[in-house]
Amino acid sequence: MFDFVRNRRLFYLLSAMLILPGVISLVLPGGLNPGIDFTSGTIMTIQFNRPEAVDQTELRDSFGQLGHAEAIVQRSGENTFVVRTRPLQQAATNESGELGTSERQQIEQALTERFGPLQILNLDQVSPLIAAEIVRYAILAVAAASLFILLYLWWAFSKVTHPVRYGATAVAALIHDALVVLGIFSILGRIFPAEIQLESTFIVAVLTVIGFSVHDTIVVFDRIRENFIRRSGDTFEDVVNHSLAQTLTRSLNTSLTVLLTLVVLMLFGGVTIRTFVLALLVGITTGTYSSIFVASMLLVSWNLGELRWLWPWGSRATAAARA
Amino acid sequence: MKRLIFVVILTLAAAYVVWPQQPGNYIPGGDSLPGSQGIHIGNFNRQGAKLGLDLQGGSQLTLQADMSQVPTDQRDNALKGVLNVIERRVNAYGVAEPQIQTRGNDRVIVQLPGLRDPEEAKKLIGQTAKLEFKEQGPDGQFVPASGTLNGQQIALTGAYLVPGRQQVTFQGRAGLPEVAFEFNSDGAQVFQQITSRLVGKPLGIFLDGERISAPTVQAVLSSNGVITGLGLEEARLLALQLNAGALPVPVTIEEERTVDATLGADSVHKSIAAGEIALLVVIAFMLLYYRLPGLAASGALIVYSLIALSIFKLIPVTLTLAGIAGFILSVGMAVDANILIFERMKEELRSGKTVAAAIRAGEDRAWPSIRDSNTSTLITCGVLYFFGQQFGATIIMGFALVLAIGVLVSLFSAIVVTRLFLELLLSQPWAHNSRLFGMEIAPSQIGGAVSRRPAAAGTRG
Numbered sequence: 001m002f003d004f005v006r007n008r009r010l011f012y013l014l015s016a017m018l019i020l021p022g023v024i025s026l027v028l029p030g031g032l033n034p035g036i037d038f039t040s041g042t043i044m045t046i047q048f049n050r051p052e053a054v055d056q057t058e059l060r061d062s063f064g065q066l067g068h069a070e071a072i073v074q075r076s077g078e079n080t081f082v083v084r085t086r087p088l089q090q091a092a093t094n095e096s097g098e099l100g101t102s103e104r105q106q107i108e109q110a111l112t113e114r115f116g117p118l119q120i121l122n123l124d125q126v127s128p129l130i131a132a133e134i135v136r137y138a139i140l141a142v143a144a145a146s147l148f149i150l151l152y153l154w155w156a157f158s159k160v161t162h163p164v165r166y167g168a169t170a171v172a173a174l175i176h177d178a179l180v181v182l183g184i185f186s187i188l189g190r191i192f193p194a195e196i197q198l199e200s201t202f203i204v205a206v207l208t209v210i211g212f213s214v215h216d217t218i219v220v221f222d223r224i225r226e227n228f229i230r231r232s233g234d235t236f237e238d239v240v241n242h243s244l245a246q247t248l249t250r251s252l253n254t255s256l257t258v259l260l261t262l263v264v265l266m267l268f269g270g271v272t273i274r275t276f277v278l279a280l281l282v283g284i285t286t287g288t289y290s291s292i293f294v295a296s297m298l299l300v301s302w303n304l305g306e307l308r309w310l311w312p313w314g315s316r317a318t319a320a321a322r323a
Numbered sequence: 324m325k326r327l328i329f330v331v332i333l334t335l336a337a338a339y340v341v342w343p344q345q346p347g348n349y350i351p352g353g354d355s356l357p358g359s360q361g362i363h364i365g366n367f368n369r370q371g372a373k374l375g376l377d378l379q380g381g382s383q384l385t386l387q388a389d390m391s392q393v394p395t396d397q398r399d400n401a402l403k404g405v406l407n408v409i410e411r412r413v414n415a416y417g418v419a420e421p422q423i424q425t426r427g428n429d430r431v432i433v434q435l436p437g438l439r440d441p442e443e444a445k446k447l448i449g450q451t452a453k454l455e456f457k458e459q460g461p462d463g464q465f466v467p468a469s470g471t472l473n474g475q476q477i478a479l480t481g482a483y484l485v486p487g488r489q490q491v492t493f494q495g496r497a498g499l500p501e502v503a504f505e506f507n508s509d510g511a512q513v514f515q516q517i518t519s520r521l522v523g524k525p526l527g528i529f530l531d532g533e534r535i536s537a538p539t540v541q542a543v544l545s546s547n548g549v550i551t552g553l554g555l556e557e558a559r560l561l562a563l564q565l566n567a568g569a570l571p572v573p574v575t576i577e578e579e580r581t582v583d584a585t586l587g588a589d590s591v592h593k594s595i596a597a598g599e600i601a602l603l604v605v606i607a608f609m610l611l612y613y614r615l616p617g618l619a620a621s622g623a624l625i626v627y628s629l630i631a632l633s634i635f636k637l638i639p640v641t642l643t644l645a646g647i648a649g650f651i652l653s654v655g656m657a658v659d660a661n662i663l664i665f666e667r668m669k670e671e672l673r674s675g676k677t678v679a680a681a682i683r684a685g686e687d688r689a690w691p692s693i694r695d696s697n698t699s700t701l702i703t704c705g706v707l708y709f710f711g712q713q714f715g716a717t718i719i720m721g722f723a724l725v726l727a728i729g730v731l732v733s734l735f736s737a738i739v740v741t742r743l744f745l746e747l748l749l750s751q752p753w754a755h756n757s758r759l760f761g762m763e764i765a766p767s768q769i770g771g772a773v774s775r776r777p778a779a780a781g782t783r784g
Contacts, residue, residue: 045586090576091446102442120440121586122377127577130385134716141710148702156695201645204707204719208652208726211703215656215696219663222692250666254659257608261601261655265648268600270593272377273648280652 004244005237008297015176015294018286022183025190032182033189035197038135040128042088045121046111048079054115056081062114066107074194076271080121087125138203142178145207146171149214153221160225165302170217173287173295177213178206180286181279201276209283212258216251216291223247224296236303240296248292255288326743334626340633344371349595362637372636375643375721376434378591380584382441383717384448386431387577393570397487398428404567405574406431407560408452412531416444427713431574434717441581449576450531454481454568457527458517465527465534470516472509479517481568483510489565491558494551500558501551504565511546519543530564594647601651602628609658613665615759619744620661620737627657627736631729640728646721653729659696660737663689669762677768678755682745686738693738697730704730 004011025031036043048054056075063071063083072084091102101109104123111118126134153167160166188196223243231239262284265277301307340362347354361370376383386409393401406425413421413433422434435444456479457465467478488505506514517526521540528536538550553561606624609617631650635642668685676684704727711719748754 090449091442102445105442119583119585120581121583123579123581125576125579127387127575129387130578133713137710137713141706144709145703145706148706149699152698152702153695156698200716200719203710204645204722207703207707207710208649211700212656214699215659218696218699219692222695225691226688246670247666250662253612253662253666254656257605257658257662258652258655260604260608261651264601264604265597265651268593268597269648269651270590270597270644272590273644276645276648 001241001245003241004292005241005297005300008293008300011293011297015290019176019179019183022186023179025186026183030190031186033186033193033197035199036084036124036126036131037199038131040087040126040131042085042123042125044083044123045076046081046083047077047119047121048081048115049118050079050116054079054081059083059111059115062111063107066110068107072194087127134200134203138200141203141207142210145210146174149174149210153214153218156218157221157225160228162303165299166221166225169295169298169302170214170221172298173217173290174210174213176290176294177209177283177286181206181209181283184282185279196275198275201273202279205276205279205283208280209287212284213287213290216255216287217295219251219254220244220247220291220296221299224299237300240300244292244296251288251292255284258284326739327747330626330740330743334629337626337629337633340636341629348592349599369636369639372632373639373641374587374591375641375646375717376436376580376587377582377644377718378587378594378642378647379436380438380582380587381434381436382438382444382579382581384433384435384441384445384576385426385578386433386448386574388429388431389573389575390429393572394487397566397570400487400563400566401570401572402429402431404452404563405572407563408531408567409433409448409574411533412447412450413444415533416447418444430577437584438581441579445576445579449574451571451573452481452567453531453571454484454565455529455532456480456514456517457529458521459525459527465529468517468521468526470513472513477513479510479513481565481571483507483513484565484569486570487566489562489569491555491562492549494549499551500553500555501549502553502558502562502565503547503549506546508546514548515543515545518545518548528561528565530568535564536561590644594644594651598647598651598654601654605654605658609661612761613661614761615748615754616661616665616668616741616745619741619748620658620665622744623661623736623740624654624657626740627733628654630736631732634728634732635725640724641717641721642725643718643721645718646725649722649725650729653726653733656700657729657733657737660689660693660733661741663693664737664741669760672760672762672768675768678749678760681768682742686742693734697734700730701727 056073059081060071060073063069063073063085068085070086074082074084076082088103088107091100091105104120108118108120150167150171153170154163157163157166185196185198185202189198220243223246224240227234227239227243227246228236231242234242259281262277262281266274266281269277298307342359343349344358344361345354346356346358350356359371361368363369386405388402388405390398390401402425406423409431410423413423413435418435418438420436422432424432426432433448435441438444456468458468460466469476469478471477483506485505485507488503490503491500492503493499494501518540522542523539525537525539527534528538536550538552550558550561602624606621609620609624611617613620631653634640635650640646664685667689668681671681671684671688672678704723707723708720708727711717711721711723
């Protein structure tokens with residue numbers, strides 16, 4: 001049987017290597033590459049109907065002439081472009097009380113004159129006010145989800161000694177997973193600034209990853225809980241080792257079926273949700289890893305008093321556990 | 324047997340509900356199959372699944388009402404007034420099935436399905452409400468009612484009403500509802516002149532150019548008056564509208580999300596394909612890895628998909644791109660409980676239990692982990708739903724709802740339905756083959772009859 005517990009420092013090192021570059025990238029200026037949901041602005045997809053290709057530089061010029069030198073133009077299909085600009089102006093009322101044309105209409109008109117008929121396939125526009133609010137609620141949502149899960153696990157494991165440890169290490173593992181996803185997307189955002197832009201669906205992905213991470217951790221913890229009662233003569237390390245060996249296949253298989261569906265979504269689900277699916281793929285993979293190699297190992301370390309340095313003010317609980 | 328009949332009826336009913344209007348979009352060569360006519364039971368009518376704006380095309384606008392000029396105690400009513408004004412404008416614009424809701428203290432969310440170019444609608448919606456009083460000209464047409472104030476001819480508008488003082492009161496013993504209104508001192512002067520020449524004639528009240536009321540003037544009035552002869556709802560609405568005109572709340576469009584219908588249709592096609600392929604891939608995995616129990620789980624997975632989709636259609640859950648992705652994800656998660664049970668079952672078989680005993684022990688012992696792990700997913704769904712609700716992100720709410728329903732249905736399918744199918748399979752003599760379990764089983768383990776006791780999950784819960 002593979003001795004998971006003995007190699008725990010190796011796994012901590014591996015996790016650190018996985019997290020550290022991402023965290024550094026996160027902390028450096030421009031940590032995450034936010035889309036308009038978080039920064040405000042307009043993003044639209046324009047499709048031109050003419051048979052010959054529209055030149056990307058020409059299109060950028062057109063936006064420059066329309067007063068949008070800041071526009072980022074990106075080709076996404078044969079004659080389809082994704083354009084990001086600052087928020088477009090609404091139609092204003094003139095002195096005689098009549099409404100003028102909106103900026104979107106002006107852009108549509110100018111582009112039609114230059115490149116022929118076109119369709120705006122989608123257009124999202126977010127004001128700074130809304131963007132700031134989304135950020136605030138996103139942080140709150142992640143904090144609330146973590147807190148509720150901690151409380152639930154504390155309660156669910158109330159029959160074993162030190163139930164709070166199960167909750168706390170599960171939450172540590174989910175923070176690990178959230179950091180891995182955030183870090184990897186921070187790095188990806190630097191490498192592919194135009195493709196990887198984070199919208200509010202990214203928050204959905206991170207929260208789903210959090211839920212799934214705990215889902216996986218619980219399968220392992222549940223077995224530890226059961227074996228703890230059955231094999232009361234064994235050391236805690238042995239119990240954890242046995243439990244991990246017993247649950248390894250199911251941990252892998254439950255994740256595998258989810259990963260399979262995500263790969264299918266990635267390949268066939270369309271471009272619109274690709275960033276979302278990628279975030280889930282990364283998160284669920286690390287979620288499986290962390291339930292085995294982070295949550296359970298931390299549980300052992302805590303039990304052996306190895307985490308005492310984290311809490312220098314008093315470690316009666318850990319000392320008692322060793323006795 | 325009772326359970327079998329129940330599951331069969333439930334599955335058939337779900338299949339009937341889910342059956343699409345155009346089977347060709349879902350099944351290769353399905354064009355020749357009859358399409359669903361929708362579900363009609365009594366007052367309940369449901370044609371197809373409800374699609375979000377990102378799938379059917381359309382526009383969602385988030386409007387911010389500027390409440391800085393509104394006294395705190397009148398803000399609730401002011402927002403209702405804004406809602407009413409926008410509702411009437413959108414309805415006048417003629418969009419099919421618009422949805423208009425308030426969100427928080429100062430926002431209104433407007434959903435306009437099927438609208439390709441929302442610019443015209445936005446112009447209409449973005450305008451500030453305008454309340455005018457009119458009298459009938461010689462030709463019977465309403466023209467602005469005016470009077471002189473400080474030597475100037477001015478038209479009477481909502482700006483001369485005292486904000487917040489328009490309210491429903493009840494008249495006499497019978498308690499008949501009426502709407503009391505109050506003009507400021509300038510307005511009172513003009514109103515007196517107007518009512519003095521309109522006694523016995525109608526005074527038209529127009530909001531955004533549309534007549535909302537035309538009471539007959541009974542007497543000469545100045546600052547205060549009442550409009551009588553109204554139903555309660557009518558009176559409430561009129562008071563709201565008069566207040567909206569008295570203190571117009573400027574609105575700005577803070578957020579817009581517009582999707583063209585062609586892009587939406589493309590997303591629907593891709594999602595359907597992805598969903599069907601995902602289902603097949605998961606079934607293939609379960610069959611290859613778990614053999615006979617995998618077959619039972621695959622059957623249960625199909626039942627799961629039908630039941631979950633029929634619930635989405637019946638509630639109805641607004642299906643968005645993220646929501647469908649959530650459902651496809653849930654297909655992969657729905658077999659999780661099966662995997663936990665089957666792995667446990669294998670352990671029990673290795674320890675020498677009979678197949679029947681192993682199934683039972685597998686379920687009982689796997690239950691706590693199934694319960695705890697699914698609860699954590701439900702907690703996340705709850706947080707997500709609340710998070711989405713806070714700023715009207717219907718996409719996020721849809722995802723959370725779909726995932727939560729998926730988790731609940733999968734508990735039923737993975738435990739009750741899988742067990743039923745497994746028992747049915749094991750009642751066949753050919754199924755008693757250790758190769759079908761993917762592991763060695765002694766003959767003595769598979770001899771016994773399969774237990775028929777009702778599923779009792781959670782004995783250790």
